Amino acid sequence: MKVLRVPEATVSRLSIYSRFLERLEKNGVTTVSSNEIAKGVGVSPAQVRKDLAYFGEFGTRGVGYSVKDLIHYILKILGLTHTWPVVLVGAGNLGTALCAYRGFRDRGFNIVAVFDNDLLKIGKRIQELEVLPVERLPEVVAEHGVRIGIITVPQSSTQEAADLLVKSGVDALLTFGPAVVHVPEHVVVRNVDLSIKLEILTFNLAFREEFHPSHFFEPKG
């Protein structure tokens, strides 16, 4: 049997589907069609079916999907059938904001500790957590079996934080900002870069107006 690579876009959409479905379930909806999911989250119905088809057959022809079951299947696919302990490195503004972010807890992510190497921040309280010195990272990671680390330190320290997390046994990292981090093969890294997102906006604004395609793409010769 051929093992299909699952596109990352599919994984992202599954996350979106599951949250849409949870809203439906809360409203008492028990059955849903790919068409309704598609409408609800802004993709095509075929896309919804294809995304699910990577993992099995979850629907009933002529009927649709059981909301409850589909939520369960997707959460299982995403590895969200249990909660995940998470550590956060970097107790600055962003780190503090993320600690307070309800969305994480709602999805089963449990921030168990926050670390920093700045003496001014160590000992400070964020939510119910005391900011710990990074030296204690290995110990906490081992104690809680933490596999996921969120890095919200300045760009220049990102690699250092990543190294420390990996050495402590963490094998999945979420980084912020433009830094490129190098990690061993077995470690998964994803990045959020807010400036990129804003620059996609300005590109679209600028492109539409200043560089009308018929000028901009004029071949040289």
Next chain:
Amino acid sequence: MKVLRVPEATVSRLSIYSRFLERLEKNGVTTVSSNEIAKGVGVSPAQVRKDLAYFGEFGTRGVGYSVKDLIHYILKILGLTHTWPVVLVGAGNLGTALCAYRGFRDRGFNIVAVFDNDLLKIGKRIQELEVLPVERLPEVVAEHGVRIGIITVPQSSTQEAADLLVKSGVDALLTFGPAVVHVPEHVVVRNVDLSIKLEILTFNLAFREEFHPSHFFEPKG
């Protein structure tokens, strides 16, 4: 002449290239090859050249690119030759963190005002800004010629905030969280969903271990 659509991934990479190049420039580097850029940001050299080729010819064969010139060209493409006034709606944890985020200012984004509809937050100071009631949004947008809005309100209020921003004349929105917003054709919207990013990590962790493909893809019948 055929008008090429520029992949969004290309725009994202241009943003990354430009920041890498700015680091080089700071270190006194004057010339760079596609190979060196590729190494520096973790893509292929051909990718770098292709990305640039969407917009023109910026290099010299046998030599490479002038760091200074290439920075200038990319910033122009991204619409970053002038600063952009930005408004932020939602003075919660995330909004507060974004106000303090240096990365925005470094790239020419200037948060000119923060709004909220929560009386407990209105009047509060964030950085040098006083949180204003959303009623004043149209006025501020008009005054500063704001075209970009960042929405950091709870999911249930996202559409409302978007509507208000659009009605005030903003035509580019950055939203956070899972909400799907509906806007007129001419408005650009991009979204940052941090839960998705974490769930891509858990998918990878779970997938590798719990669902080995040879089990997971077993056909139903």
Next chain:
DNA sequence: TCGCATTAGTGATAGTTTTCTCATAATCAT
């Protein structure tokens, strides 16, 4: 000045992701 090493630019190719189309299966009304 000539030839060699280097590197951008580009058309062709390969690979990936999305969309399309239709056969299949289930429900419902008669």
Next chain:
DNA sequence: ATGATTATGAGAAAACTATCACTAATGCGA
């Protein structure tokens, strides 16, 4: 039961994106 209707699942096609491989400049050293 049976036919009409609905909606999934899946293979094919289309669209899109990335890589490859080659050509064309350019600089440098002999």
